[in-house]
Amino acid sequence: MFLARIDGTVVPAAKHDTLEGCRFLVAQRLEADGSTGPEPLVLIDWMGAANGSTVLVSTDGDIARERYGNTTPARMVVAGIVDQVQIPQHNAGRSA
């Protein structure tokens, strides 16, 4: 699991049959120092994460399989919307 910031939305032209009606978001992985990863990620979201919010991403496909069936290729899902992150040793308590 890791934290990511929601940066936008994806409109699919075609998608796997199991993912009909899914919401796809563009996100950037967040490091502890607040920097972002070099490549954007596409997440599946049913929590209603807003643009700019920080979310917890799970890379385990089990929760997606439970929801979309055994044949779904879905993997990265928004597992929660972050209320607050506190990393005392970095002296940087950030709020989402």
Place this chain on the structure above:
Amino acid sequence: MRLGIVLGHVTLSPAVPELLGKTLVVLEPVTMKNLVAKNGLGGGKSLVAVDALGAAKGQMVAFTEGTEAANPYWPNRVPVDAYCTLIVDSITTGNPQNQEAEVAK
């Protein structure tokens, strides 16, 4: 899932039976810099993925990596670790008002 640009296709002869009949595409992962620049370029280290959606050269796709990439063939076991899950029509990043990234189809 990461985003990738379809650079081309791969055919195998011979191949393990589990891969026969599957379309393989060469993908170049898209960096945030190129996504925001809307230049249709990738920038990452290329890889090969299975594509069952019919993505054409130059199109942007989102691909799943890892064991989940083999899920569409469940309960069969296939040596697939990257799978094109969706073809991108458009992506909006940053301020939705002025950044509508229309991806080349």
